[in-house]
Amino acid sequence: MASSKGYSGKILKVDLTTGKFEEIETEKYKSWGGGHGIGSAIFFDLCTDKTIKGTDPGNVVTLMTSPLSGTLAPSVAGRTEVQGIGIQAYPIGWFTRSNFGGRFSTQLKFAGWDGIVLVGKSPKQVWLNIINGEVKLQDATDLWGLNTRETQEEIWARVEPSKKESGWINMGVSRDSGRTTQHPAVITAGPNAEKFGPMAALVHDAGNGAGQGGFGGVFASKNLKAISVVGTGGVDIADANALMAARMWSNGYAFGGHHDDPASYTGLTSFASTPGKPLSTIQDNPAGTKSRPQGCVGCIRNCRGRTDTGKGNESQCVDFFWYDHHDVKANGHVTDASPRAADAIQLAGVNAFAVEAATLWIEQLYNKGIMGKGKKIDSNLPFDRFGSGEWAEAFINSIVTQTDIGKELCKGVAQAALAWGRLEMDTKSGILPLQEWGLPHHYDARTEVEWGYGSLLGERDINEHDFNWHVYWTPTINGLFGVEPVVSAKRLSEIFAKKTAPFNDPMMINYSDEGIYSEAMAKTVAWHRHYTRFYKQSMLFCDWAWADMVNPYGPDNEGMTSVGENKFMNAVTGGDMTFEQGMEIGRRIWNLDRAVWALQGRHRDIEKFSEYCYTTGAQPGTTTYEAPYTMPVFEDNEWSYKSVAGRVLDRQRVEDWKTLFFKLEGWDVKSGWPTRETLEKLDLANVADELEKAGKLGA
Ligand code: SF4
Numbered sequence: 001m002a003s004s005k006g007y008s009g010k011i012l013k014v015d016l017t018t019g020k021f022e023e024i025e026t027e028k029y030k031s032w033g034g035g036h037g038i039g040s041a042i043f044f045d046l047c048t049d050k051t052i053k054g055t056d057p058g059n060v061v062t063l064m065t066s067p068l069s070g071t072l073a074p075s076v077a078g079r080t081e082v083q084g085i086g087i088q089a090y091p092i093g094w095f096t097r098s099n100f101g102g103r104f105s106t107q108l109k110f111a112g113w114d115g116i117v118l119v120g121k122s123p124k125q126v127w128l129n130i131i132n133g134e135v136k137l138q139d140a141t142d143l144w145g146l147n148t149r150e151t152q153e154e155i156w157a158r159v160e161p162s163k164k165e166s167g168w169i170n171m172g173v174s175r176d177s178g179r180t181t182q183h184p185a186v187i188t189a190g191p192n193a194e195k196f197g198p199m200a201a202l203v204h205d206a207g208n209g210a211g212q213g214g215f216g217g218v219f220a221s222k223n224l225k226a227i228s229v230v231g232t233g234g235v236d237i238a239d240a241n242a243l244m245a246a247r248m249w250s251n252g253y254a255f256g257g258h259h260d261d262p263a264s265y266t267g268l269t270s271f272a273s274t275p276g277k278p279l280s281t282i283q284d285n286p287a288g289t290k291s292r293p294q295g296c297v298g299c300i301r302n303c304r305g306r307t308d309t310g311k312g313n314e315s316q317c318v319d320f321f322w323y324d325h326h327d328v329k330a331n332g333h334v335t336d337a338s339p340r341a342a343d344a345i346q347l348a349g350v351n352a353f354a355v356e357a358a359t360l361w362i363e364q365l366y367n368k369g370i371m372g373k374g375k376k377i378d379s380n381l382p383f384d385r386f387g388s389g390e391w392a393e394a395f396i397n398s399i400v401t402q403t404d405i406g407k408e409l410c411k412g413v414a415q416a417a418l419a420w421g422r423l424e425m426d427t428k429s430g431i432l433p434l435q436e437w438g439l440p441h442h443y444d445a446r447t448e449v450e451w452g453y454g455s456l457l458g459e460r461d462i463n464e465h466d467f468n469w470h471v472y473w474t475p476t477i478n479g480l481f482g483v484e485p486v487v488s489a490k491r492l493s494e495i496f497a498k499k500t501a502p503f504n505d506p507m508m509i510n511y512s513d514e515g516i517y518s519e520a521m522a523k524t525v526a527w528h529r530h531y532t533r534f535y536k537q538s539m540l541f542c543d544w545a546w547a548d549m550v551n552p553y554g555p556d557n558e559g560m561t562s563v564g565e566n567k568f569m570n571a572v573t574g575g576d577m578t579f580e581q582g583m584e585i586g587r588r589i590w591n592l593d594r595a596v597w598a599l600q601g602r603h604r605d606i607e608k609f610s611e612y613c614y615t616t617g618a619q620p621g622t623t624t625y626e627a628p629y630t631m632p633v634f635e636d637n638e639w640s641y642k643s644v645a646g647r648v649l650d651r652q653r654v655e656d657w658k659t660l661f662f663k664l665e666g667w668d669v670k671s672g673w674p675t676r677e678t679l680e681k682l683d684l685a686n687v688a689d690e691l692e693k694a695g696k697l698g699a
Contacts, residue, residue, distance in 0.1 A: 004030075005238035006067025006572040008114045011042070012135060014128060016222050017057065017120030021135050026114045033582075034066030034114070035081040036097060036537035037589045042117055043083060043095065044592060044687065050095065050599040054087035054214065055197065055221035057121035063187070063227070064115035066540040069105035070235045071298065072247050073568040074254075075271070075545030078296030080105040080187075081537055084118075085600075086213030086460075087221075088198045088354070090414035090438025094459035095596045097537060098210035100187070100202065101296035104229065105540070107185040111231025122223035127188075129159060130229040131171055132178060140225040144192060147347040148203040151188045155228045159184045171232055178232025188226035189216035190349025196399050197221065198412035201351045207304050207314030208296070211351040212439075212460050214412075238574025246567045253551050253560055254300045263552035266483045267474030270465065271301070271548040271559060284320040285312055286334050301545050312339025315346060322356035323392050326363070330387020340389030344396040353461065355396065357433050357440035358413045362395075362405070364431040365422075371405070377420055379405045414438030430612030435461075445613050447629040447644045448472050449516040453525045456607055457661065457672075459597060464532050466547040467524070470496075471509050474550075475630040475641040487550055487557050489632040489639035499549055499562045500527045501580050511644060512633035517653045522661040527583075533593070534586030535565050588682045591674050594667070595687045598696040604658060604672035609649065617646035668698025675699065 004027070011024040029038040039062035044050075047060040061084035068076045078101050086096035108116070111132045125140040138158075143151050160169050160183070171178045186204060193200040197217020202210040219225070237243055253271050255262065263272070283291065283305050291305030294314050304314040312320065323341035324334055331337065345352050365371035366383050373380055381404060385391050398406030408416035414434055417423035426432035433441035436456045442463060445452020448471065454462040470492060478485045487495070493506040500508055500523075507520035508527070515521060535541050548559030560567075562579045570576055594602075629645040662669045666678035675698040679688040691697040 005236050005574045006071070007034075008109055008112050008235075010113060011038075011064075011115040011117060012113050012130070013117040013119065014135075014137070015120050016118060016122040016126070016137070016224060019122070019137055024117065031585075032589065033534060033538040033585055034068075035064045035540050036083065036533060037585060038062075038115060038538070039064045039081055039083040039097075040589055040592050040596070044596065046117065046119060047085075050085075050596055051601070052085065054085040054093045054218050056085075057222065059085045059218060059222075061118040061215070061218060061222070062115060063104075063108075063118075065105040065109050065113075066538060067573050068539055068541075068568060070109035071237060071572055072243055073572065074247060074250055074298060074300040075296075075542040076540055076568065077298030078102055078104075078106055079540040079542055080108070080210075081540060082202065082210045082213075082215050084213075084215065084218055086215070087217050088212065088214040088351070088412060088439065089459065090412065090418075092437075092601050093214075094437070094600060094602075095593065096213040096459045098202075098212045098215055099537065099540075099543075100204055100208045100210040101299075101542065102185065102204045102208035103182065103297055104185040104187055104204050104208075106297040107182065107229045107231050109231070109235050110233045111229050112233055113229075116227065118222060118224065121221070125223050125225060127155065127226040127228065128224065129155075130227070130231075131159065131184075132231050132233065143225050147191055148188050148349045149206070149347055151226055152186045152205070155186050155188075155226060156183045159228055159230065171230065180230060180232050182230060184228040184230040186226050186228045188349070189219045189224075190347070191400060192220070193217050193349060194220035195402055196350070196406075196410035198415065199351050199354050199399055199410060201345075201349050203346060203349045205314070206346060207294075207316065207319065209319075209346070209349075209352075211353060212463070214351070216349045235572075237572050239571050242571035243568065246564075246571050249567070250300070250560060250564060253548060253553050253564075255553075256300060258553055265486050265552035266478055266481060267486065267550075268469040268477065269548070269551055269559070270469060270545050272551045272553055283312065283316045284324040284334050284338050285309075286336060286338070296542070299542070299545070303544050307339070309339070311336070312342045315339070315342035318352040318356055319345065322352045322359060326359065326387045335389075337387065337389035337392060341392035341396075344393045348396050348400045350396055350399060353440045353442065354413055355399075358409060358416075359395070361413075361417075361426065361432045377405065381405065412438070413440070424611075427610040428612060428615070430610075430616045434610055435613065436609050443468060443472065444629065445609050446617070446647045446649050447511070447631065449511065449521060450524050450528055452609065452613070453521070453657075453661070454528055456609060457525065457658075458529065459593075462528075462532070464528065464536065464543055466528060466531065466543075466549065467496075467509070470550045471511060471631050472629065475632065476628060479628060479630040479641065479643070485641065486552065489641050491557070492550065492632055493634070493639055495550055495558055498558070499547070500524075501562060502583060503527050507634060509632050510634040511631035512635050512642075513644075513647065515634060517650075517657045519660050519664070522657065522664045525661060526587075526664055529590045530583050530586035532586070533589040534582045538585070538589065539565065539569060539582075541565060588684065591665075591679060591682055592684060592687060595674050595679070595684070595691055598671075598673045598691060599694055602672065604662070604670070607658065607672065609654070613649050614651050614654075615648060617648055671696075671698055673698035
């Protein structure tokens with residue numbers, strides 16, 4: 001990636017303590033690609049004490065773009081990577097990441113910046129105003145208590161000059177100052193977010209949120225309410241014709257290219273979307289609601305919708321799922337309660353995954369007579385109307401105002417369980433679905449192990465669907481509807497083997513009782529960590545559309561992955577990076593992150609799932625995605641799809657598997673820390689030095 005095409009060339013460093021701005025040359029960090037890689041490298045250089053808490057002024061927070069931001073590359077161009085020491089995980093707030101879509105990264109690139117680095121803490125409440133190269137910290141005292149929509153509308157009013165001409169906004173007094181049709185892109189924390197920090201997300205426009213990690217609370221701890229950016233420039237593309245050709249080529253893999261001829265495929269794919277339902281695939285609006293598609297800059301999938309009711313706008317997936325099944329259980333069908341619940345979290349800037357886990361748990365505590373009016377955990381929430389919009393809004397309000405059960409939940413779900421004396425007991429029984437690091441159970445570590453292992457050996461719920469659509473959802477849906485799979489388990493193993501360089505092992509998707517402890521599964525997890533660290537979190541290919549592994553429109557059902565990513569990247573940068581070279585950068589980033597966690601206190605001895613994973617099979621009602629978990633297995637020399645529901649993990653075999661994984665990564669098997677040899681081969685001798693100084697270098 002020698003060319004500077006695709007990059008703006010500079011990163012904005014904001015010292016909130018002094019109010020001073022500096023430019024960091026992107027060139028210095030370009031070997032990391034962009035996004036997460038650059039963010040981790042800058043964090044490593046600037047955060048001198050990595051053992052501090054996320055609310056410490058010494059925390060370094062980065063918001064990074066990629067060379068593809070603001071370009072035509074599909075389902076990439078609008079995403080922004082956020083990193084820093086988080087405040088959600090328990091017992092240690094790991095150095096972590098989140099990511100949001102929309103327009104922010106595009107506007108940042110158009111303003112001439114590859115990213116933003118926040119250091120220090122402002123002496124007063126401020127927001128950051130970026131208009132092209134002009135940067136100011138402005139007073140946010142009167143914005144501090146506003147919700148996310150009010151904040152954005154107020155900032156738009158302050159940034160946009162009153163004079164607009166036919167929808168165009170002049171950004172200065174002369175025509176040469178630049179014009180745009182865009183509102184400034186604003187990322188903001190909710191009202192007084194420092195008071196519910198571990199639950200606090202960052203929200204941009206409607207429905208784009210960086211939820212994991214508590215970055216809304218981290219912003220507020222720095223006395224920073226929001227960042228606004230608007231730019232009138234562009235992105236310098238190395239080969240615009242090649243980029244357009246790549247985009248046209250990718251259309252062949254998208255549902256939009258086949259409106260007259262939808263493939264007959266029962267299952268979920270990423271890039272191709274769901275045949276017959278190309279838009280807004282998992283918005284759960286009441287029957288009769290009409291919506292039109294909405295998406296991030298440059299996306300072909302446009303996975304969100306704008307509704308005619310104006311409710312639940314642009315929310316999807318867990319923004320709805322945290323509450324819609326309670327709505328359906330109480331009311332028999334999706335009602336107004338679901339979009340009301342989605343709007344409640346969006347406006348308050350509350351993490352949807354955290355409230356989803358909390359709500360499942362709270363329902364059980366209420367049903368068992370432990371929580372409620374006059375009960376051991378006293379609550380005046382209207383539990384007799386659980387499942388209504390009223391309950392959802394009252395619950396979110398309790399967190400934001402630190403009242404009722406929100407007095408404890410504002411500190412985080414695991415932290416509330418600890419305060420109520422229930423953490424150990426309820427994570428043992430599984431009624432409190434926190435799978436690892438006090439973080440919400442998403443997909444089940446007992447069945448879909450690549451998800452669980454990746455989250456445990458990383459620092460957060462991975463929330464990466466590269467395997468998930470094909471190894472869990474598609475066979476499970478096929479089984480539920482009694483449909484013969486279009487792609488057999490054997491063929492699936494061949495497709496995955498082809499696309500998972502450098503390992504290319506067909507056994508990597510063997511989810512049998514033996515396969516989940518195998519060396520092949522170690523390769524799966526390593527491949528996934530390396531792929532996502534580079535392609536998804538650094539180059540910023542959206543998880544909702546990439547990786548494109550299986551695609552009903554591709555030749556022999558093969559998607560674009562391992563070819564498509566580099567086609568777009570090389571067209572933009574003018575480089576000639578191979579897929580394998582990108583994977584190697586991903587491995588380098590993963591090792592750097594692992595080193596930071598080691599400095600923070602990570603050791604293999606504390607890498608354990610919650611007790612319920614070792615003792616209890618999935619119980620209906622404790623998670624949203626439990627049954628029947630039909631997955632590909634290789635047993636008796638044959639591939640098939642089979643239900644693996646109800647499986648529990650074997651404690652010793654998980655430990656043995658971790659040893660296999662550490663060996664594969666070249667890490668010390670006793671501690672799980674990276675070794676000097678491995679780090680030096682990745683040109684990270686300085687990282688090895690810092691680990692050695694701290695007594696955390698693997699032997
Ligand atoms: S798939 Fe959805 S979240 Fe991803 S880039 Fe497209 S619109 Fe944004």
